[in-house]
Amino acid sequence: MAVVKVKRPDLNAGEKLFLGAIVKGFFITMRHAFDSLRGKTRGADEMASSGLGATMQYPEQRWDEHMPEYYRGAPALVTDEQDRERCVSCQLCEFICPPKAIKIVPGEIPSDDAWAKVEKRPQEFDIDMTRCIYCGMCEEVCPEQAIYLRKDYLISGLNRKEMVHDKKKLYEIGGKRVGLVNKWNELK
Template identity: 80%
Template sequence: MAVIKVQRPKLGIGEKVYFGALIKGFFLTMGHAIKTLRGKSVGADTLHSSGLGVTMQFPEQRWDKEMPEHYRGAPTLVTDEQGRDRCVSCQLCEFICPPKAIKIEPGEIPADDRWNKVEKRPKEFEIDMIRCIYCGMCEEVCPEQAIFLRKDYLITGLKRADMVHNKKKLYEIGGVRVGLVNKWNELK
């Protein structure tokens, strides 16, 4: 088999110095700046901009109204209408989580409890929001619809410990979700 050597094209003097690329970039930037000052910047109307650019002014203006239907936000835990845990500690969400952001410690329901047929509920449930990639796999795999992604993008904390949401915080954020929960079904 014949080997063909391909010669790399030689750079001209302008390409070696790259001064032309700098000048071209400068004129492009100045063109955008002049359009912005005239109030003719592209996209300023759709982003409700201040008129001096297409950047949304974040604390005063938010994406809440323009949020797409398919947006996946922060994962949370929900309770049923009576305030009971929907989670059965099956640990499917923990096993399927690609970045391993979910940690569950199952706990047993006491034998004298009316719902001891359920067998388990989460003793500890933590989601590390720094590790979470908001993929939605935990929501898809949950058999009891106990975990879901809400449309939230304002997850902040002053230290790493603030970004690890425990069971209490997850239930506080998630709230109540209405619908049939198989584990609390009398006929099951």
């Protein structure tokens, strides 16, 4: 097989210093600046900006109305209509999680419980939000539809401990999800 050598074109002094690109970028920036001062910024209306530029004023204005349908936010656990846990501690979400942000400790359901046939529920369920990459794999792999990615982007904490969401917090932010749950199905 023949090796083909590609000769790069020789650059002049202006091209070596990126002078043309710098000047072009400067003029583009100035055009946007003048357009924003005249109130003719492109995209300002769609983003509900303040009128000066296309920047959204974050604490006062939020993306909630402009959030795309396919947006993946923070994961949370959900319950069914009767406040029963959907999670069966199968640990598929823990195994599939690329950054290993999910930690589950399975626990047994007592035999005197009406739903003892399910066998397991999570004793502990922790998601480290500093490690979560919002990929959605946990939601896809869950056989009981117990974990969902919400449209929430306001996740903050003052230290790392606050960024680890435990089972109680995950159920609190997740809420109820209506629909068939396989583990509560009598025919199963």
